[in-house]
Amino acid sequence: MNLIPSLLPVFDELQQRFEGQLQRVDASQPDELHLHAPLELASALCSTLYRKSGGRLVSVFAEDGRAGGAGFYVYYLYAVDAAHGFVLVRVVVPAERPELISLTNAVHAVNWQEREIQDLFGLKLVGHPNPRRCVLHDDWPEVFPLRKDFDLQTQLPPFSGERHKFREVAGEGVFQVPVGPVHAGVIEPGHFLFSVAGEPVLYLQLRMFYVHKGTEKLFESLPITHGVRLAESISGDSAFAHATAFCHAIERAAGVAAPPRGRALRTLCLELERISNHVADIGAICTDVAFVTAQMHALRLKEQVLRWNEQLTGNRLLRGMACLGGVRFDFDSAQLDALAAFVDTLEQQFKDLVELIRSHSGTRDRLETTGVLAPAVARDLGIVGIAGRASGIDHDLRRDCPTDFYDQVQFTVPVFTEGDVQRRMVVRREELFQSLGIIRQVLAKMPGGAIATPVGDVPADRIALGYVEGWRGEIFHWVHTAPGNRLARCKIKDPSLQNWPALSEAILGNIIPDFPVVNKSFNLSYSGTDR
Incomplete structure (x- = not known):
């Protein structure tokens, strides 16, 4: 080619x-x-x-x-x-x-x-500077789960090895504060160990992969047509983005493309997923600095978006909408008109929320210069998505490598260089306004015709890459097909895997009580990381 x-x-x-x-x-x-x-x-x-x-x-x-x-x-x-x-x-x-x-x-x-x-x-x-175990914890037996000779049904013995030892940080007045791995609420486990001298944080060590699910191995055991449902489970708040990235990869391996209407509907769903998560995060950031009134308004707006997701697709998180070759469900003219009206209403209500937050000087005081991720550090760590754009990284796959209907719309990618919690919130705010504009453009240009193209059996020994700019950042699915309409290998790259190390840098010099809002400003996925 x-x-x-x-x-x-x-x-x-x-x-x-x-x-x-x-x-x-x-x-x-x-x-x-x-x-x-x-x-x-x-x-x-x-x-x-x-x-x-x-x-x-x-x-x-x-x-x-x-x-x-x-x-x-x-x-x-x-x-x-x-x-x-x-x-x-x-x-x-x-x-x-x-x-x-x-x-x-x-x-x-x-x-x-x-x-x-x-x-x-x-x-x-x-030559690796820290070749300690990462995905498999220290007490795992000596197994290599992604080798072909490892049986997915293998029953491993009870783990009895040495548990992970964090690095000790010594010095006069230095002490360590563990947080996790089990947290309050319904979030998944992750271990954070703070080393502090007085109040400022000197060092933060992370330990993830407590709920490694073997998702990439599971892809090898399923027919390709069942892979969409597995992709939806990688990270629940990015179900549609992961499923779409997987569909892109399979479609390219099969040499087919979704029809124009299917691509347009995919774009609408991707932006609805982005909007619901961005407005929720803005409210959650406000909660972590005790501005609960703003959180209540944000939750109300998120609920409206989720209800629209359900009206359009039958699922609040858009699960079941993506399919190989396009999408499963079409939107009729009445639904599209109603969605256009909802976008206008949502925009005005979101503007009211933005003004409410701007008028609260205490919130801005807590967020500015808190949790700074310097642009040079962000570049070294390869930070992507919201966190990257708040630290001067001008990347967005929707603009740089457009798929679906993104080559038919115009939008601006917000980029800042301060790299603090305030700018990570502002990136979300500006992206939400851009998403509303993208939805309007897609609705105005909505093509007719089929919503999906039959994919059929995918030829063996094909390699293909699928990608989507999810609401957190870029998502990649790489596949190698096998005989019998199955996969020999599926590699998943969630943006959270790339961005967790940034948290250790952004918290330095801050105090532990600021960690919740710094953490929420990144809002990384444990499930997407652990896979």
């Missing part, structure tokens, strides 16, 4: 730099450049793509290819935002020497992802 013109200079640069050492293979889309490379070139390729092409390493993952005699495959996925495309590099790690040179010292953004590979595939990381 021919590359889009903007990716040709990237390919030419790589060919000149690594003459004769790279093999280009067919990709499912013209905005993707797929390359096979020797293992020893992984670091040099990363350096070239970063420095010469402005690429960013958004995902690193592995696949067990030993059945075919090749060993393990490791993939490096780069987003080249200026070129509106992606570069996927595959290297082979020999089965007889399962070692991988770590890139974490150069690209801090891949720290947890490389450690996932070590935990789940048993590839030893060479």
Whole structure:
């Protein structure tokens, strides 16, 4: 397949730099450049793509290819935002020497992802600054669940090994405060250990993956058509975004595209999902600084959006709406007209909420300069989505690599450089207004026709990438198809996996009582991280 013109200079640069050492293979889309490379070139390729092409390493993952005699495959996925495309590099790690040179010292953004590979595939990381277990906790037995010879039905013995030991932070007047892993309310577990001297936080250690669900392994055991429902369960508040990213990947592997009306309806649902979560987060941030009145108004607006979701799709969280090839349910003209009227009403009521928050000087005082994530730190950690845009990272897949109906609408991506809680809330506020505008444009341009294209059986041994700019940030689903309309591998990248380390940086110098509002300003998904 021919590359889009903007990716040709990237390919030419790589060919000149690594003459004769790279093999280009067919990709499912013209905005993707797929390359096979020797293992020893992984670091040099990363350096070239970063420095010469402005690429960013958004995902690193592995696949067990030993059945075919090749060993393990490791993939490096780069987003080249200026070129509106992606570069996927595959290297082979020999089965007889399962070692991988770590890139974490150069690209801090891949720290947890490389450690996932070590935990789940048993590839030893060479040169990693902290090669401790990440996904599988310390008391797990020596198993590698994503290898093909690991049976999903395996009954593991009771865990009896040594529990995770946090790093000790010593010094006069320094003490440690544990929070979690079990929290009040209904959120999932995560362990936060604060090291403080007096009131300021000196250091925060995170421990996630308490409810690792083996989702990527489960994809290998299901027919492709059942995968949509599994994708919806990855992170409940992003059910439609994850399901749509999965559908994109399968559709590209099958060589089909959703019809225009189906793409437009997907866009409406993605924006409704964004609106309901953004308004809820704005209210929750206000709650954490004791402005409960604003929270009540925000919850009222969220409830209105959820009720509209249910009226349109039959589910408040839009589950059951996405399907391979498009969407399951159409909206008739009366529903579309009513949705347009609701958007006008919601906009005015949200403006009233914004003015209420602006008029409360105590709220602004608590939020400004609290939980600052500096732009340089955000870039080093590869922070995405809301948190990234509040810290000067101008990335949004809806604009940079548009799918569905996003190439038919105009909108502005709000970006700030202060990186504090106030700006993370303002990013949500401005994105919500932009979402209302996107919905209006989609309604005005709503095409007719079918809402879904039959996908049929997906050919085996196809590789494809699906992606969506979810409300938290970018979501990736990468698939490798197998015979019998099944998957050999499905890699899931939720934005929360990328963004948790930012919390440890943003809380430094703040006091523990500010942690709830700093944490809520990121509002990361335990489930999306643990998978």
